[in-house]
Structure formats: C-alpha cells, structure tokens
Amino acid sequence: MSTWLTNTWYVAGWDAEIDSAPLARTICGVPMMFYRRLDRSVVAMRDACPHRMLPLSIGIREGDSIRCKYHGLKLGPDGVAEEMPLKTETVNRRICAETFTVAERHRFVWLWIGDKDKADPALIPDLWPCSAEGWTFDGGYYPVACDYRLMIDNLMDLTHETYVHAGSIGQQEILEAPLQCRIEGESVLLSRWMPGIDAPPFWRGALKKPGPVDRWQVCQFILPSAVMIDVGVAPVGAGATIESHDQGVRGMVVDFMTPETETSHHYFWGMARNFDIDDAGFTARFKAQQGGVFAEDREILEAQQAAILANPDMKLNAYRIDEGGVRARQIIARKMRAGEEA
Template sequence: MSTWIDNRWYVAGWDFEVDRAPLARTICGEPVMLYRRLDRQIVAMQDACPHRLLPLSMGIKEGDSIRCRYHGLLIGSDGRAEEMPLRNDPVNRSICVKTYPVVERHRYVWIWIGAAEKADPALIPDFWPCSSDGWTFDGGYNAIACDYRLLIDNLMDLTHETYVHEGSIGQRELMEAPITTHAEGDEIVVTRWMPGIEAPPFWRGALGKDGLVDRWQICRFLPPSNVIIDVGVAPVGAGASVESHDQGVRGFVIDAITPESETSTHYFWGMARNFDVHDTGFTARFKQQQGGVFAEDVEVLEAQQRSILRNPGSKLRAYAIDQGGVKARLVIERLRKAEAAELA
C-alpha cells in the first residue's frame, strides 16, 4: 500500500510549465501527460498508448489530439481513439486512455489521481495569499530524491534553519524560542515567536534597515501534503504580535509537495508577499535567494533518504522539536487508512 492519499488534489505543475507540448510527470506513482488544448484548457491523461504502451508524451500533437509515435494511433483530448493505425480501419471508440480531473488555481495545476467522481474543486488547499489582491506570488520547482514525508518533517520543524541555512535565514535564536503545536481539524499548526532579536541576512535585506525585530514563523500543514509558513519580521515597537503582524515585512512560504514515488518527490515552492508587490526585480531576486535556500534543504534531504535506505533496521526518532512533523504524519496515516477502509 502506498504512503500517500489517492483521493486528494496534488500539484502537477506550475501554470507556466504546461503548454501545448506534452509534459510528462509521474504523480503518486502514475505516469501522466499534460498539455493545453487550443482553448488553453489543460488535458491530463495516462502517459501510455493503449496499443503498445509507448509514452504518449513522445507523440505528435495534431490540433488538440495526440498521435502515438510508434504506430500512429490518434487519441483525442477526451482520451478516446479518433483514428486507428491503419487509416481505413473503422475507429474503435472503446479504445481509451485514462484521463484525470485538473483545475488551475493559485498559479498551480492541480490533479486528482484517485476516483474521478470524487474530485471536488472545493477540496483544493486554500493557498489564499497566492491569488489575493495586495499580494504577489512566484516560485520554482525541485525534484527531490526522498520520501515526500521527509520534506513535510523538514518544513514543520524550522529549528533546522540554524544549521542547514546558517548563512541565509538561520540564527541561534531559533533553537531558544518556545514552540507551540496544535491541531485545527486535519491541519497542524506550529508557532514560534521571537521578540527583540537581530534579523538574519535574508530578512534584514527584505526589511531594508538594521535594528532589533520581532520575528515569527507559523507553519501550517494542509492535507494531503502541503505546508504554508507565515513568516516575517517587524521592527521592535511596531506593534506586531502573533495574532496580527503586518507591520513589517510579511510573506507566506508556499510548499506544495507531490509524491512521485515512495522515494522521490516533486517540490513546488514559492513566496507570496504583501510588500513591494509591484517590484518585479525584487521578485526575481527574492525567488533566486529562496531557491538557494531550498537547494540547501535538497542536499540534506537526499542524503537523509540515502542513509535511511542504507540503514533498514534503524528508525527515525522524534524529539520535542519534531512534534509538527509527527502530528502531520499521524493525520496522513489516519486519512490513508480511512480511504483504504472505504475501498475495502
């Protein structure tokens, strides 16, 4: 049994990644091909010709259809055969390729891998800062050779910033600030408030001045595998608090995590912010900096996964700092078992 939940929405790609040319991507163990029709609607179908299973993503686009590059079977955007390999043969409309529900929202292309009849767009995670007035959002992508849950663990425990990101966003105060963890239904929230500290280089540059700041990190796990992190700094005395903190520079780190296989993950990351929203140059520089920070995570996570595979008799241990990740894993396991019981 897989470690993920099938009947949920997962990010398959950024809006700019999916164009007329087929894009091949494995989502939750299933090979998928995505492309846009002429009306810009997105098609998602199984990446295998029903004839001899050559990937359809290797095929030839003809209008909104795709022709298999092996024997020429023509498949329409609805997944059904439109023309047989021998052109004079009558079309067998029972020949079809599995298609998947897709929705574009918050700059992402969301795909539903499970039972299509259960694909309710209302269940798409609420990444509200990515598409709200007064905010701007951009980001990037990493393929990571690790179990997707290791990335969730990483994001729900930001004390690792002290050492993994020492030169950018890390600081010793992260190891000293008290942490609170609580559940809100199926969501897990980890809160850290750090008053009267020096801003790390990343945030000092965003604020544009020196001086002591109040810093916050509020991590929220959203099933099935997403984390959004409310982060920022405000000058001491500006009136910022855990409950209200728009007085300085504030952003939401957006982490859309999609399993590829049991040991590989698609990581769609970004930052939504409510300051300097029209400064496209700052957006590009901020994205580059953020990408550098996440590259440090990739190195650690892939090394961790290799070590797990080399040490099959050892188990991950959980300390006080790991409560956010532990509780997120418990939610995933509970929802996964409930889904399996429903299908039994």
C-alpha cells in the same frame, strides 16, 4: 500499500510549465502527460499508448489531439481513439487512454487522484496568499529523491535553519525560542515568536529599517501534503504579535509536495509576500535566492533518504523539535486508514 492519500488534489505543475508540448510527470506512481488544448485548458492523460504502450508524451500534437509516434494511433483530448494505425480500419472508440480531472488555481495546475466523481474543486487547498490582493507570488520546482513526508518533516521543523541555512535565514535565536504546537481539525500549526532580536540579512533588507525586530515563524500543515510558513519581522514596539503581524514585512512560504514514488516527490516551492509587490526585479532575484535555500534542503533530504535505505534495521526517532512533523504524519495515516475502511 502506498504512503499517500487518494481522493484528493495534488499539484501537477506550475501554470507556466504546462504548454502545448506534452509534459511527462509521474504522480502517485502513475506515469502521466499534460498539455494544453488550443483554448489553453489542460489535458491530463496516462502516458502510455493503449496500443503498444509507447509514452504518449513523445507523440505528435495535432490540434487538440495526440498521435502516437510508434504506429500512429490518434487519440482525442478525452483519450478516445480518433484514427487507427491503418487508415482503412474502422475507428474503434472503445480504445481509450485513461484521463484525469484537473483544475487551475493559485498559479498551479491541480490533479485529482482517485474517483473522478468525487473531484470537487472546492476541496483544493486554500493557498490564499497566492491569489490575495496586495500580495505577489512566484516560485519554482525541484524533483527530490526522497519520501515526500521527509520534506514535510523538514518544513515543520525550522530549527534546521540554524545549521542548514546558516548563510541566509538561519540564526541562533531560532534554537532559543520556545515552540508551540496545536491541532486545528486536520491541520497542524507550529509557531515560534522571537522578540527583540537582530534581523537576519534577508529580513533586514526587506524591512529597510535599522534596530531590533520581533520575528515570527508559523508553520501550517494542510492535507494532503502542503505546508505554508508565515514568516516576517516587525520593528520592536510596532505592535506585532504571533496572532497578528502585518505591522512589518510578511511573507508566506508555500510548499506543496506531490508524491512521485515511495522514495521521490515533486517539490513545488514559492513565496507570497506583501512588500515590494511591484518590483519584478526583486521577485526574480528573490526567487533565485530562495531556490538556493531549498537546494540546500534537497541535498540534506536526499542524503537522509539514502541513509534510511542503507540502514533498514534502524528507525527515525522523534524529539521535541519534531512534533509538527509527527502530528502531520499522524493525520495522514489516520486519513489513509479511514479511506481503507471506507
């Protein structure tokens, strides 16, 4: 039994990652390859030739088709055979490679895992800041050698910032501010309000003003495996509240964890922001800085996964700070049970 949901959309890659050359990526335990047709639409196909199972991702592109590099079987973008290895042999169109449903939205290429007839683009998670007017969005990708749920735990518990990210976004006030956790349908929200504090270095530079600030963090888990973190600061007295806070500088950290195997996942990270949106240089510098922060998380989580595998007689414990991650796991488990019963 897998640890992830099916009949749902997962991020397969950034829009810029997938081009005319095939990209190999295992998603939810299935080896796949992705490439763009000449009209730039995306093909998603099982990465195994139906003849002798050589990965098609090392094959030869011919127009919109792919030719296996072993014996030359040629498959169309629909996965159906177009030419046999022997040119004199009649094409058997029952020879097919499995294909998958894809869609593009919010700078991501999305892949539907499950029954094709249930693939509804309206079910793609609403990562609204990635496409909203007045915001700009960019980010990156890391392969991470841990269960995708460990990354959800991490992102729904920002107390770790104080220690893991002490040199960038962490500060002691994070540990002192009370947490509020609530469930809204199939979503979990964890909020922290820090009034009248000194801004950490990044946010001081973004605000471009001296003086104390009100700081907020609102983490939201969204099925099947996304976490959006509403963060920012506003000058004290500007009127910002935990419910409404566009008076200062605001960002939305966007994280999507796509399972690869039971102990690895694809981590797509980025940040949408509503300040300095026309400063391409700042966007590039901040992407590099954010990548450094998330590399610190990857180091911690891969070490945690290794420890979990090395200590099979032990179990994870949950404290007060873990409530957001625990609630997210409960929702995933509930949806999985409902799918099995159906």
